[in-house]
Amino acid sequence: MKPTNHRQLTKIVGLALLLMFGSARAELTDEIHTLQTRWAEVNYQMTGKTQLSAFEQLIKDADQVITHYPNQAEGWIWSGIIKSTYAGARGGFGALGYAKESKKALEKALSIAPDALDGSAYTSLGTLYFNVPGWPIGFGDDDKAEELLKKALAINPNGIDSNYFYGDFLISQKRYREAKQFLEKARQAAPRPGRPLADAGRQKEISQRLAIVTDKLK
Numbered sequence: 001m002k003p004t005n006h007r008q009l010t011k012i013v014g015l016a017l018l019l020m021f022g023s024a025r026a027e028l029t030d031e032i033h034t035l036q037t038r039w040a041e042v043n044y045q046m047t048g049k050t051q052l053s054a055f056e057q058l059i060k061d062a063d064q065v066i067t068h069y070p071n072q073a074e075g076w077i078w079s080g081i082i083k084s085t086y087a088g089a090r091g092g093f094g095a096l097g098y099a100k101e102s103k104k105a106l107e108k109a110l111s112i113a114p115d116a117l118d119g120s121a122y123t124s125l126g127t128l129y130f131n132v133p134g135w136p137i138g139f140g141d142d143d144k145a146e147e148l149l150k151k152a153l154a155i156n157p158n159g160i161d162s163n164y165f166y167g168d169f170l171i172s173q174k175r176y177r178e179a180k181q182f183l184e185k186a187r188q189a190a191p192r193p194g195r196p197l198a199d200a201g202r203q204k205e206i207s208q209r210l211a212i213v214t215d216k217l218k
Contacts, residue, residue: 028074032065033194035062035082036194038054038061039058039085039198040195040198041054042054042055042058044197045197055082059083059086062075062078062083065078065079066079072112073108073112073113074117076109077105079102079105080104080121083099083101099128102128103125106121106128107121110122110125118156119154119159122151122152123149123161123162126166127145127165129144129148130146130169149162149169159186160202164202166182167179167181167186176217179213180213183206187203187207187210
């Protein structure tokens with residue numbers, strides 16, 4: 001048997017590392033899909049204490065993904081999304097702590113890969129900035145919110161979430177004609193593979209916002 005030379009060894013090691021990386025990415029993709037699916041179920045199909053308890057478990061699940069993949073933005077993005085949604089469902093002063101944790105997670109995602117998941121970190125962080133109270137209670141800032149939401153649109157100009165959340169922001173600013181434009185674009189967005197429940201829930205929210213806009217423009 002011929003001895004393995006340096007070039008052959010380098011190829012073997014490189015192939016092994018490639019296979020390991022591919023396997024890790026596949027596992028991460030599966031775990032992110034599980035978080036996405038469960039989030040849609042909890043957000044759109046549950047209410048009250050049952051929903052809050054499910055969100056609390058989902059926060060733990062997302063934290064596990066971060067522990068396993070600390071250098072991958074996707075886990076941090078979904079940790080931020082879940083914590084911000086939980087904060088909204090929980091409400092009250094206690095929700096602010098989760099909003100702050102969400103902000104940190106989304107900022108971490110941006111430091112790793114700003115374009116990950118079609119710029120979802122920008123979308124979610126921008127939404128936080130216009131929903132959280134401003135100083136001295138919280139970190140809310142409408143100018144910062146618009147800046148971040150526009151960055152999300154630059155990355156994903158035809159996305160359902162990037163257009164919906166910017167339209168929602170514009171409603172908060174009483175810029176109803178502009179809001180209608182982005183909400184209509186969100187309504188026409190292509191379905192997202194593997195996310196039928198999330199798309200159905202978002203389309204319902206889009207219809208609700210468009211009804212508000214239509215009433216305001218009468």
